[in-house]
Structures are given as structure tokens and as C-alpha cells.
Amino acid sequence: MIQDTKLQISDEELFLSAAFQKHQTSLAKAATGRSRYGLQVITNWDTSEDAGVAYTDNYKIHCNAGNHITQSFPSRFLRALSISGFTGHETAHLRYSDFTSLNLYLTKLEQGIFYPEPPEINDPEYQKNLDVITEAMEEKDRAVCLTLSRCAAQINNILEDIYIEARMCEDCPGTFKQGIQMNHFRMTELIPDIHDQIAQGYQPFSIMSNLLLSYCRTGNINNRTDYSGEYMDTLMDCTEYIDEALNAPEGKARMAASNHLAVICWKYIEPLVDKMREELEKQDEEGAANDLEKILGNELTGASPLPIGKNGGIPNNLGGPSNGSAPGVDLSPKGRQELMEAAKKVFQEEGGRIELAKTTSIMDGNNPGITFENQYSGSGYEHAASNLARILTDVATGIAEEKYEQELTEELQKTADEINYGNAHAGIHVTVHRMNTVSDFLIREYSQIATPLLRASKRLQNSILPLLKDEAEGGKQKNLMFGKRLDMRVLHREDGTIFTRTRLPNDEQRLAVGLLVDESGSMDWGDRITHARKTAIVLYDFCISLGIPITIYGHSTGYDDVDLYSYAEFDSLDASDRYRLMDMSARGGNRDGAALRFVAEHLAKRPETRKLLIIISDGQPAAGGYSGTAAEADLRGIKKEFQKRGVITFAAAIGDDKENIRRIYKDGFLDITRLEDLPKNMTQLVKQYLK
CATH class of the missing domain: 3.40.50.410 (von Willebrand factor, type A domain)
Known part of the structure; x- marks a missing residue:
């Protein structure tokens, strides 16, 4: 029953099972140690196009196992590894992100104040951008302050994601590293070409954000059609700040870099200010800001959402982030390109490792299913594969036992009726x-x-x-009152217990x-x-x-x-x-x-x-x-x-x-x-x- 059940278990049943969630929780707890007592990983299943991927509220890590990135991988093992990668990403936020400073950063921007310090711009064109922003902030222009805070937050989150992932891959070079790198590569692949983004009507700031994200992840961009317009020019002016921020040990350095990048990208942010102003006339500040975040989030491909706490705010640190330090890996443009090449190896080759498992995405008609299995033998792979096989067996065992118990109850009831x-x-x-x-x-x-x-x-x-x-x-039983055999050694006994008997096994x-x-x-x-x-x-x-x-x-x-x-x-x-x-x-x-x-x-x-x-x-x-x-x-x-x-x-x-x-x-x-x-x-x- 267990073997038959294993062939019938869908991805949804496996990834939402208590056994799989417990395994993910154990990974997160092992990485955070005692600093996050009570941490729990919870999985859900949502395959809609606008479904989220993963987020943490500093107490729980929520992973959507049905997200389009995870489901894009061809085998169950790779999909499981993808989920572990998202668990590792959110765990990295808990280990390395300074939520307290981040919360202060966004609050100050909403109040019209640059934190941790005002940016210094040498380029005359960008200095004009800074002057416009500074003037609006001094006048407490709510549309400008709210829009700038949300856009700067998105830029900062891109920088923060790359930094914390590099730290996590260095400190946990097993399952987490494999999953993070694999997701890293897939999300970069999914970023549309610049011409495609323009043709599909993306917001100018969304296009610029996708370029920043692609460069941060790979040291390069997805420019298959050789675009050479203003977006590329702006990106070139941002690279100096990006490269410096990615290797900075303190989160405040990435916040300062985000301020500079927001100023440089102001011409793409400015159209959003007008939309924000229109929305503020229709609804309150929180609703208008949330609508802007939703628009930008839907068009930003391959980025993780900001950690959120209660009531949608940035969570407070529990015990504070770990001591800041520069990642031990090379995050220069060349180094990031080499990391991407290494990530390809995680899922390039498919072969005979994992037990036969029917996949949920190839079950049409009479097709009995297809198995994709990975031969990559990098750090942590063997352990990850055996873990998935064990979890699958545990889930199948639970389902089979429950079915058996149901059949047993039905048999007992039949007996009772007879x-x-x-x-x-x-x-x-x-x-x-x-x-x-x-x-x-x-x-x-x-x-x-x-x-x-x-x-x-x-x-x-x-x-x-x-x-x-x-x-x-x-054996032989002695001192019996009755029997056919006398024990000659105890004939002197007066109580009559003088018989023996030999018992067979x-x-x-x-x-x-x-x-x-x-x-x-x-x-x-x-x-x-x-x-x-x-x-x-x-x-x-x-x-x-x-x-x-x-x-x-x-x-x-x-x-x-x-x-x-x-x-x-x-x-x-x-x-x-x-x-x-x-x-x-x-x-x-x-x-x-x-x-x-x-x-x-x-x-x-x-x-x-x-x-x-x-x-x-x-x-x-x-x-x-x-x-x-x-x-x-x-x-x-x-x-x-x-x-x-x-x-x-x-x-x-x-x-x-x-x-x-x-x-x-x-x-x-x-x-x-x-x-x-x-x-x-x-x-x-x-x-x-x-x-």
C-alpha cells in the first residue's frame, strides 16, 4: 500500500504535509539557532499568476509551494529544493537583515527625511533630481514622500536580497545554497527582455527595477535584443553604487546606496508621483501606498517581498541581526556571473537518482507520468535527495496507514452487524x-x-x-505431587513432591x-x-x-x-x-x-x-x-x-x-x-x- 501510495501522491499533498513542513522548519531552526525560538515554516498552495512566493513575519516563514518559479522546475526533487531555497532566503533575512534600521529608513522617507544620511551627487543632471526631491520633502509633499519611500524600499530590497543570499550560501553551503542558487538562476531567466517590457506597457520604474535586479543577480542583464537606450545609460550610472553596496557589511550602507539610486532613477519615479497624488484624493495614504506597491510588485520579476510584521509593517528584530560582515564570496560583476554558471549545474543534468514519482503536471490522458532525476553531486545534494525520499515515504506511510485503519474500521463494523x-x-x-x-x-x-x-x-x-x-x-519440572516418573534424589521428602515431568518446547x-x-x-x-x-x-x-x-x-x-x-x-x-x-x-x-x-x-x-x-x-x-x-x-x-x-x-x-x-x-x-x-x-x- 505504501509503495502504491507513493506513486499517487501529488506535489500539493507532499509539500503541504506535516512531514515536509517539519523538515523545512528543522532547516530554518538549524540555521537560526536559538535566536529564533519557536520559528515555524508553513507551506500553502496557490498557483494563481499573482500569488506570492515566500515571506516572513519574524515568527513564521510562509512558503507558497505552488508558486510559478518552483513549479517551473521539471522534477519533484528540484521543486522541493526550490522550496528549501525560499525557506533559506527568508531565514537569511532573519539572520542578517536589520529590520529595526529598515523600519526607521522607510519611516524617515515617509516623513521627508533621508536616512541614514542625504545623498551626495556630483553629476549635474542628477543633482537637479536631488534638488527637486529635497524641495518636495521640505514641503512635506505627501505624494512625493510616499512614492519615494516605496520605490526606495524596492531598490533596497533588491540589494538586501543579494547580500543576505550570499551570506547564507557561505554559512550554509548545503541544501539552502543549492536551492537559493537554483531559484536565483530561474528568476533571472524569467525577467523579460527590455524591449518586451516596453511593448507590454511596464511602468518605467518597473523596467528600471528589473534591470537593477538582473544586474545585481548576475553582473549582467537580459538584453537579448541589444537594447541601447536610456534605461541602459541609467543602469551604467548605478553600477558603482550597486557593486559597493553588495559587499558592504552594514545594512545602512545599502540604504544609503538606495537613496543614491532613487535620485538617479528619479525620472522613472516621477510619473508615479502623479498617480499617487490622484489616488490620495480618492483614498487614505495607506491604501494609496499599498496600491502602488501592488503595481510595482506585479511587474518586478524574480524579487522577494519585503519581510512583513503585524498589520503589514516591517517586523522588529528579535535579538537583532547577526554581526554584519562582508560576504565571503566574490560579489563583483565577474563573481556574480561565475555564481550563475555554478547554479546552472544544479539542474542541467537529469538522470537516475530519485525513486520513481509521478508528477502532477504530466497526468493528462493515459500518460502514466515521467520522472526527472538529478545527477549534480555538489555539496549537500545527496543529503537533500535522501531527505525528500524519506519525507515522501513518511507521507505515503501516513496515507496508507490511514486507509488501512479505515478499512479495518469498516471490517469491524461489518463484524458487529453480523x-x-x-x-x-x-x-x-x-x-x-x-x-x-x-x-x-x-x-x-x-x-x-x-x-x-x-x-x-x-x-x-x-x-x-x-x-x-x-x-x-x-525443560524438566521437579517436585510435583503426581506423575509417572520418580525423582530418586528426593524420595526422602515427606511432603510427597517426588515426581518429575519433562516438557517439550x-x-x-x-x-x-x-x-x-x-x-x-x-x-x-x-x-x-x-x-x-x-x-x-x-x-x-x-x-x-x-x-x-x-x-x-x-x-x-x-x-x-x-x-x-x-x-x-x-x-x-x-x-x-x-x-x-x-x-x-x-x-x-x-x-x-x-x-x-x-x-x-x-x-x-x-x-x-x-x-x-x-x-x-x-x-x-x-x-x-x-x-x-x-x-x-x-x-x-x-x-x-x-x-x-x-x-x-x-x-x-x-x-x-x-x-x-x-x-x-x-x-x-x-x-x-x-x-x-x-x-x-x-x-x-x-x-x-x-x-
Whole structure:
């Protein structure tokens, strides 16, 4: 089932799975260390054209696994690596970006103040631009201040992206580096040619921003049609500031460079001021600024959005950025071109590495799918590939186990429907409930209370294990009262224990155990259900540890019907039954006879020679038309009927319920009130039925 499921899992199922998100979170936590306690990576799936890629609010990293960049890669492994690259990019912001200074930078620009310092321009033409901007800022022209702040923010984010990615690739040269470089290359490829941008009606500032981005990423530009107009001239005037800023250790240096670049690009920003002025007449400042950001963001190809905090603001630093330092890689134009060539190797060659995996993008008609696999053997690749294979197997295992549990529940319900429950339960419907998946809450609850109970289970195992071992290995029994062989060495004994018997090894499993727990409302009184739950945990761990088959059920009533709760099954595969026990609780009424017959029938079908059915109850059957002496007689009849079929029924009592239990079941009781006495009492019971 797991292998078949792996072939059917889509990218969306895999990348949105808890296992994949947990893996991405572990990567981010490993890179940030203790400075970002509680950091979490969350993935979503949005394939629309204007969908975002990734962002961080300083507490969580959000990655859109359906983004067009990730989905442009031909294999599942490469798409997974792309998502890791975006996780690495946002983690780099958390490690290296100075959010506090960035927030101050944008706030000051909105107030009409250059931060960290006013730009100094030598070129007369650009000096005129600076004079116009300065005059408008002194007059607190809101249209100019808001437009300039948003455009300068976009320029700064381009510079910051390149810097933090270089730092991250240097410090984390494995999965993060591979993913970042691969996305780096793909996003650059997607930037349209200058002529195409002009023909498609891009905003002049968007065209200039794409040129800046292309140069920052590659040390070159996408100019397939040999454009040589004013945009190229402006870019040449920007390169000096860009090259210096990319290698600067402090974020303030990139902010200062952004101010210079904004002044140089003013003629492309100025048309946006007029649009901003028009929008301010229609709506408030925040709405107008957001509309401008949206326009510019849609036309900027291959850039990541600014980190955002609560209410859309720049997040505050948690513990501050790491100490600023220049990247250890060469970010000169030539160095950036070499990095791009290295990035190509990550996905140029496709071959036999990853297990067969059907892709979601090639499933039309009768096409059975196609596998693309990577042969690049650079740093971190092997580990990344094995991680994806492991995660895919984990996800497939979870889906297969859930399907198996669903089929198991359906089979149990079919069995329940086929049982003849007798006249006392005529017209009563039995419903079997079983959780297909176990929540993290139940797992945490189990972990909090299990330690002393597992110690009790260990003591119980230590007392029973010698008996099971002797039975399996065989041997000679001595000092018997009766037998065919005399032990000549002990004829002098006066107590008559002078016989011996040789037992052959027994490979046959002799014992199977069932536990039935009353979950009626009255079990809530006096912590009865708590004692029942702890007994179930001890007994389950004991049986599983010693290889004894065990099934555990709870029962209650809803209206006139019987509800059975399957906590542990003989044929369960997902290893989560111990956690299902935490769902045990007091509910409605209790029609004990119907529940007892179902579990006894379930146990009677086992191949073991001895079947022990333990009932935990307060001794008060109470359901519509089922109570008092008639109900107790029904229980005794069921017990006697199944005893003939090899099912020994034994009742457990809690505190003052002993007399009720003795009256109904006759053969005594097992006191489960005190945890410290439970191993001793259970040992006596199990020994009794192993003899």
C-alpha cells in the first residue's frame, strides 16, 4: 500500500504535509539557532499568476509551494529544493537583515527625511533630481514622500536580497545554497527582455527595477535584443553604487546606496508621483501606498517581498541581526556571473537518482507520468535527495496507514452487524468508532503521564517473562505431587513432591488478551475512568512488549444504541494505539451485554489456546430497558457461553465496586485502584491463565 501510495501522491499533498513542513522548519531552526525560538515554516498552495512566493513575519516563514518559479522546475526533487531555497532566503533575512534600521529608513522617507544620511551627487543632471526631491520633502509633499519611500524600499530590497543570499550560501553551503542558487538562476531567466517590457506597457520604474535586479543577480542583464537606450545609460550610472553596496557589511550602507539610486532613477519615479497624488484624493495614504506597491510588485520579476510584521509593517528584530560582515564570496560583476554558471549545474543534468514519482503536471490522458532525476553531486545534494525520499515515504506511510485503519474500521463494523446479540438486545444497533489518525494533542497527553505507568509495565514484564521463557524453551519440572516418573534424589521428602515431568518446547502462542472498559457517565465519579485508563496503558505496554496479542475497547450508549470505541486492535499497523487510549472518557449509559458479546466474539476468533477477557466496570449496567437483575443475568450467561469457547472473562474493580463485580461475575475481581499494586495483581491473574 505504501509503495502504491507513493506513486499517487501529488506535489500539493507532499509539500503541504506535516512531514515536509517539519523538515523545512528543522532547516530554518538549524540555521537560526536559538535566536529564533519557536520559528515555524508553513507551506500553502496557490498557483494563481499573482500569488506570492515566500515571506516572513519574524515568527513564521510562509512558503507558497505552488508558486510559478518552483513549479517551473521539471522534477519533484528540484521543486522541493526550490522550496528549501525560499525557506533559506527568508531565514537569511532573519539572520542578517536589520529590520529595526529598515523600519526607521522607510519611516524617515515617509516623513521627508533621508536616512541614514542625504545623498551626495556630483553629476549635474542628477543633482537637479536631488534638488527637486529635497524641495518636495521640505514641503512635506505627501505624494512625493510616499512614492519615494516605496520605490526606495524596492531598490533596497533588491540589494538586501543579494547580500543576505550570499551570506547564507557561505554559512550554509548545503541544501539552502543549492536551492537559493537554483531559484536565483530561474528568476533571472524569467525577467523579460527590455524591449518586451516596453511593448507590454511596464511602468518605467518597473523596467528600471528589473534591470537593477538582473544586474545585481548576475553582473549582467537580459538584453537579448541589444537594447541601447536610456534605461541602459541609467543602469551604467548605478553600477558603482550597486557593486559597493553588495559587499558592504552594514545594512545602512545599502540604504544609503538606495537613496543614491532613487535620485538617479528619479525620472522613472516621477510619473508615479502623479498617480499617487490622484489616488490620495480618492483614498487614505495607506491604501494609496499599498496600491502602488501592488503595481510595482506585479511587474518586478524574480524579487522577494519585503519581510512583513503585524498589520503589514516591517517586523522588529528579535535579538537583532547577526554581526554584519562582508560576504565571503566574490560579489563583483565577474563573481556574480561565475555564481550563475555554478547554479546552472544544479539542474542541467537529469538522470537516475530519485525513486520513481509521478508528477502532477504530466497526468493528462493515459500518460502514466515521467520522472526527472538529478545527477549534480555538489555539496549537500545527496543529503537533500535522501531527505525528500524519506519525507515522501513518511507521507505515503501516513496515507496508507490511514486507509488501512479505515478499512479495518469498516471490517469491524461489518463484524458487529453480523453478531446475534440475543433477545436482551433485540433491535439494538452497535456502532464501532476508531480514530483513523491520532492528533498531536493525544500524543502529548500520553507523553506527560506515561512514565510511571511504563515503569509498572516493566515490573509486570519482569515477573511474567520467566514463565513465558520456560514455556517456550521447555525443560524438566521437579517436585510435583503426581506423575509417572520418580525423582530418586528426593524420595526422602515427606511432603510427597517426588515426581518429575519433562516438557517439550512450545512454539505456539498460548495467550491473547482483550480489555473492555465501561465508559458510562458513572465512571467519571471517583476517578474510575482515570484508573481504567492507566490500567489500559499498563496492560497494553505489557502485552506489546512481550508479544502477546491484545485488543482494547471502550463502550457506552447513545440514545438506545451501543457505541464501541476501538483503542487497540490485534491487526493495527500504525503504532498509535497507545495514544488512542488517551481518548478514553466517561460518556453516556452502558449496555454491557452487547459490548461484552462483541469483544468476546472478537477474541474467540483468535488462534491462541487461551483468551483472557478483562472487564473494567463499576458493576452498574444501565441503559434503556437494560438494568437490574435481568441485565446481570445476561452478563453471566454471556460469560458462561464464551467460557466454553476458550474465552475466560475476569472482572476488574475499582474501590467500592468490588461487591457489585463479585455479585455479577462470581469469580472474584482484580483491584486496579492502586498503581503500585497493579503489577502484583496482574501477575497473579496472568500466571493463573498461563498454567
